[in-house]
Amino acid sequence: MTWDSLYSSAFEGIRKSIEKVGGVLLAYNTNIDAIRYLDPKDLEERVEKAGKEEVFRYSEELPKKITSVQHLLGGILWSVRRGKAAELYVESCPVRFYMKGWGWDELRMGGQVGIMANLLGGVYNVPVIAHVPQLSRLQAELFKDGPIYVPKLENGELKLVHPKEFQADEENCIHYIYEFPRGFRVFDFEAPRENRFIASADDYNPNVYIRPEFKEAFEEIAGKVELAIISGLQALTEENYREPMETIRGHLEVLNEKGIPAHLEFAFTPDEKVREEILKLLPHFWSVGLNEVELASIMEVLGEKVIAEKLLAHDPVDPVAVTEAMLKLAEKTGVRRIHFHTYGYYLALTEYRGKFVRDALLFAALAAAAKAKLGDVSSIDDVVKAMDVPVNEKARAVEEKLVAEYGMKDGIAEVNGYQLAFIPTKIVAKPKSTVGIGDTISSSAFVGEFALR
Ligand SMILES: Nc1ncnc2c1ncn2[C@@H]1O[C@H](COP(=O)(O)OP(=O)(O)O)[C@@H](O)[C@H]1O
Ligand SMILES: [Mg+2]
Numbered sequence: 082m083t084w085d086s087l088y089s090s091a092f093e094g095i096r097k098s099i100e101k102v103g104g105v106l107l108a109y110n111t112n113i114d115a116i117r118y119l120d121p122k123d124l125e126e127r128v129e130k131a132g133k134e135e136v137f138r139y140s141e142e143l144p145k146k147i148t149s150v151q152h153l154l155g156g157i158l159w160s161v162r163r164g165k166a167a168e169l170y171v172e173s174c175p176v177r178f179y180m181k182g183w184g185w186d187e188l189r190m191g192g193q194v195g196i197m198a199n200l201l202g203g204v205y206n207v208p209v210i211a212h213v214p215q216l217s218r219l220q221a222e223l224f225k226d227g228p229i230y231v232p233k234l235e236n237g238e239l240k241l242v243h244p245k246e247f248q249a250d251e252e253n254c255i256h257y258i259y260e261f262p263r264g265f266r267v268f269d270f271e272a273p274r275e276n277r278f279i280a281s282a283d284d285y286n287p288n289v290y291i292r293p294e295f296k297e298a299f300e301e302i303a304g305k306v307e308l309a310i311i312s313g314l315q316a317l318t319e320e321n322y323r324e325p326m327e328t329i330r331g332h333l334e335v336l337n338e339k340g341i342p343a344h345l346e347f348a349f350t351p352d353e354k355v356r357e358e359i360l361k362l363l364p365h366f367w368s369v370g371l372n373e374v375e376l377a378s379i380m381e382v383l384g385e386k387v388i389a390e391k392l393l394a395h396d397p398v399d400p401v402a403v404t405e406a407m408l409k410l411a412e413k414t415g416v417r418r419i420h421f422h423t424y425g426y427y428l429a430l431t432e433y434r435g436k437f438v439r440d441a442l443l444f445a446a447l448a449a450a451a452k453a454k455l456g457d458v459s460s461i462d463d464v465v466k467a468m469d470v471p472v473n474e475k476a477r478a479v480e481e482k483l484v485a486e487y488g489m490k491d492g493i494a495e496v497n498g499y500q501l502a503f504i505p506t507k508i509v510a511k512p513k514s515t516v517g518i519g520d521t522i523s524s525s526a527f528v529g530e531f532a533l534r
Contacts, residue, residue, distance in 0.1 A: 082491055084472050084504070084505060085468075085472070087439075087440070087443055087491070087492070087504075088443050088446075088447060088468065088507075089468065090440075091439075091440035091441070091443035091444050091447075092443070092444055092447055092464065092465055092468075094440060094444075094533055095440070095441070095444045095529045095532050095533060096461055096464075096465075098532040098533060099205050099206075099207060099461070099528065099529065099532040100205075100206055100207065101532060102207045102307060102308065102528055102531055102532050103208070103306070103307040104207075104208045104209065104210065104305055104306035104307055104308075105201055105207060105208070105209045105210075105306055105307070105308045105309065105310060105528060106209070106210050106212075106302065106303065106306040106308070106309040106310070106336075106341075107194040107197050107198055107201075107209050107210070107211045107212065107309075107310050107312075108194060108211075108212035108295065108309070108310075108311055108312075108313070108332070109194065109212045109214065109286075109289055109291060109311070109312070109313045109314075109325075109329075110192040110193055110194050110195075110214065110286045110289075110312060110313025111190070111191065111192035111194045111195035111198075111211065111212075111213045111214065111220065111254075112191040112192045112195070112214075112220075112254040112255065112256050112281075112283055112286055113188060113189075113190075113191055113217075113219055113220055113223065113253060113254060113255045113256065114188070114189040114190070114191035114255075114256050114258055114516075115185035115187075115188055115255050115256065115257050115258065116185055116186055116187040116188075116189060116258045116260060117183065117184065117185050117186055117257065117258065117259050117260070118186050118260050118261075119157070119161075119259055119260065119261045119265065121265065121266055121267045124154075124157070124267050125267055125268065127154055127183075128154050128158070128267075128268075131150045131151050131154055132151060135151045135155070136151050136154045136155045136158065137155070137158070138155065139151060139152055139154075139155020139156060139158075139159065140155045140156075140158035140159045140161075140162060141159075142159075143155075143156060143159050143167060143169065144156070144169070145169075146169055146170045146171070146172050147169050147170065147171040147172065147173065147176055147280055148172050148173045148176070149173065149176065150175075150176055150179055152169075152176070153171070153176055153179070153180070153280055156169055156278055156280065157259050157278045158267065158270065159278070160259075160261075160276055160277065160278035161261055161265060161267060161270055161272045161278075162270045162272070163273070164263070164272045164273035164274035164275070164276050165276060166276050166277055166278070166279070167278055167279070168256075168278075168279040168280075168281065169279070169280055169281070170281050170283075170287060171257075171280050171281060171282045176280075177282045180255075180257045180280060180282065181255075185257070188219065188223065189223070189516070190223040190224070191256055192286065192313065193312035193313055193346055193348070193517075193520045194211050194212060194213070194312060194313065195211070195213075195223065195224075196516075196517040196520045196521070197209075197310060197312075197346075197520050197521075197524040198211040198224065198229050199223075199224065199225045199229070200448075200458070200520075200521055200524060200525070201524055201528060202225065202227045202228050202229035203224070203225025203226065203227040203229060204225070204227075204458050204459065204460060204461060204463075205461055205525075205528070206227060206228060206461070207228070207528060208228035208229075208230065209228065209229055209230065210230050210231070210232065210241065210302060210305060210306060211229060211230070211231055211244070212231075212291070212292060212295055213231055213244060213292075214254060214285040214286060214290045214291075214292065215251040215252045215253070215254050215285050215290075216231065216244060216247050216249055216251045217250070217251050217252060217253045217254075218250070219253055220244070220251075220253065220254070221244045221245045221247060222245070224243070224244040224245060226243075229243055229244060230242060230243060231243075231244050231247050231294075232294040232295070232298060232302050233247060233294065234293070234294050234297065234298060239294070239298045239301050239302070241305070252284070252285070253282075254281075254282070254283035254284070254285050254286055255281075255282045255283065256279055256280075256281045256282075256283060257279065257280045257281070257282065258277050258278075258279050259277060259278045259279075259280070260275070260276075260277045261275065261276065261277070262275045263275045286313060286316060287316040287317075287318075287321075288317075288321050288325065289313060289314060289316075289317055289325035289329075290325075291325060291328050291329075295332070296328065299331070299332055299335055300335055303332075303335050303336055303339055303341060304339065306341060307341065307531070308341060308342055308343075308344070308527070308528065308531055309336050309341055309342070309343040309344070310343070310344045310345075310346060310523075310524055310527065311329070311333075311343055311344070311345050311346070311366070312345070312346040312348065312520070313348075314326075314329070314350065314355070314359055315347075315348040315349060315350040315351075315355075317350075317352065317355045318352050318355065319352055319354040319355065322352075322354070322355050322358055326358055326362070329362065330362065330365070333362065333365035333366070334365070336365075337365060342367035342368065342531070343365070343366050343367055343368070344366065344367065344368040344369065344370060344418075344523070344524075344527045345359075345362075345363065345366045345368070345369045345370070346369075346370045346519075346520060346523050346524070347359075347369060347370060347371035347372075347375045347379075348375070348519075349374060349375055349378065350375075350378070353381075353382060356378060356379065356382050357382050360379065360382060360383070360413075360414065363410075363414035363415075363416050364414050364415050364416070366416055367416070367417050367418060368416065368417065368418035368419070368420065368527055369410075369416050369418070369419055369420070370420040370421075370422070370519075370522070370523035370526075370527070371419075371420075371421060371422075372421070372422055372423055372519065373392050373393065373398045373403070373421075373423045374393070376392055376403065376406050376407075376410075376421060377389040377390075377392040377393050377406075379406075379410060380392065380406050380409070383409060383410075383413065385406070385409060388402060388405055388406050388409070389406075392406060396424075397423060397424065397425045397426065397475050397476070397478075397479055398423050399482075400426070400428060400479050400482055400483050400503070401482060401483075401486050403421055403423075403428055404428065404430070404483075404486075404487075404496060404501060407419045407421060407428065407430040408430065408496070408497055408499070411430055411432070411499060417431065417432040417433070418430070418431045418432070418438075418530075419431075420442070420523060420526055420527070422519065422522050422523070424508070425473040425475050425476050425479070425505065425506055425508060426473065426476045426479050426480075426503065426504065426505050426506055427442045427445070427446065427503070427504050427506060427522070427526075428501060428502065428503050429442055429500075429501070429502040429526070430496070430499050430500070430501055430502075431499060431500045431502070432499060432500075433500065434500045435500075436491075436493065437530060437533035437534065438500065438502045438530060439491075439492045439493055439502040439503070439504060440529075440533060441525075441526045441527075441529035441530035441532075441533060442502060442504045442526050443504050444464075444525055444526070444529040445521070445522045445523070445525035445526035445529060446504060446506040446507055446522070447464050447465070447467050447468070447507065448464050448467075448521050448522070448525040449506065449507075449518050449521050449522045449525075450467035450470045450506070450507035450508070450509055451463055451464045451465075451466055451467040452514065452517070452518055452521050453509035453512035453513065453514065453515060453518060454466070454467055454470060454509045454512070454513065455513060456513035456514045457514070467507055467509075470507040470508070470509055471507065471508075472505045472506070472507055473505050473506055473507065473508045476505030476506070477505070479503075479505070480492075480503065480505060483501070483503055487501060489501070489503060492504055
């Protein structure tokens with residue numbers, strides 16, 4: 082079998098069956114991404130006005146958080162000089178007001194829940210119930226039409242409405258994204274590569290604020306779905322994790338009692354204590370999705386330093402090291418499915434067997450390539466437009482290694498009592514957008530797998 086024919090039949094299979102999926106709960110993070118494409122002259126003027134000396138100081142060493150305009154501009158210069166991304170929390174109201182006045186060129190749906198709601202509900206037509214921490218008018222407008230719902234309590238009675246019909250005047254959670262291209266010049270600095278600096282004016286997501294509807298009526302909400310995808314725990318810190326983690330543990334218990342498989346979409350979690358706590362929650366999840374950096378960071382808290390280093394040593398990542406790491410994680414936590422994604426290939430380690438696991442990965446890779454190629458995918462038929470994107474050349478060596486090590490055939494092998502599924506992905510050379518690709522991959526694969534059952 083060629084990979085292209087496997088791709089086509091996987092897509093056809095899932096297109097026919099995905100609308101059967103009865104409902105997916107998505108929690109906990111959505112926000113508004115406000116994108117500003119930096120202009121060198123405008124930036125220089127702002128720096129001069131704020132005081133060049135002080136601003137430059139913060140471009141040498143990032144402040145911990147933003148409490149002044151000098152911090153903000155210094156942070157932006159810090160990113161430009163290094164071509165590196167950074168994200169800081171904006172504590173001060175005047176700075177938030179300053180950023181609002183500076184404005185944006187584009188507004189986009191942000192947060193894993195927001196992105197997955199628009200994909201699953203708005204594109205695949207799978208009903209979703211989303212936890213939206215704050216539903217402002219601006220936030221509501223970023224939801225696509227389709228079967229996307231938020232719970233509303235009216236005199237203690239639970240109703241499901243589209244976010245645009247929720248009509249509560251809640252706060253804006255805005256992540257200001259300052260983007261610059263490669264070669265961007267300000268003062269004597271030149272950006273070695275394109276990147277962005279993010280300043281978050283968001284008091285809800287960093288604390289994983291959980292809405293009253295989800296505290297009071299979670300059982301009833303969970304009764305309306307077949308699957309759940311959890312994300313957004315990455316910004317928690319040692320100081321604030323306890324209360325939300327407690328609520329989330331309760332939610333997972335309800336989902337487990339009802340037999341609803343839950344997927345955790347990992348994201349890089351800088352706080353080690355929080356990473357440990359997330360690891361403790363994993364036994365309550367059916368499935369987890371992550372990339373190489375995230376897998377390495379988990380190996381570190383498990384005390385597996387050698388594997389962690391191996392995961393970051395090669396490009397593309399050594400698939401045998403990934404498999405070893407996934408086995409450790411599965412054995413340690415009992416999680417039934419681990420979906421690993423990296424640039425060029427995906428692997429899924431599952432406690433159960435079947436080609437549908439691999440086929441769901443193929444569907445996800447096609448969806449990811451469509452998103453990269455088109456920028457926005459507006460219907461499931463757009464996904465197939467990525468069929469002509471070539472399969473990654475470098476993945477051939479990865480596949481050969483898996484064949485040699487585990488006797489893999491057509492992307493499927495048996496390893497230590499688990500099934501290992503592999504696929505080479507389609508890589509778009511000049512992507513229109515790479516925001517939210519990871520979320521597209523993981524939610525498409527998880528929901529796609531259940532569609533094929
Ligand atoms: N140009 C591209 N074409 C297809 N897939 C891509 C492209 N660039 C990145 N990807 C995929 O997107 C994934 C990004 O996911 P992740 O690392 O979790 O980041 P995020 O969650 O921020 O999107 C990569 O692992 C890779 O598989
Ligand atoms: Mg990701």
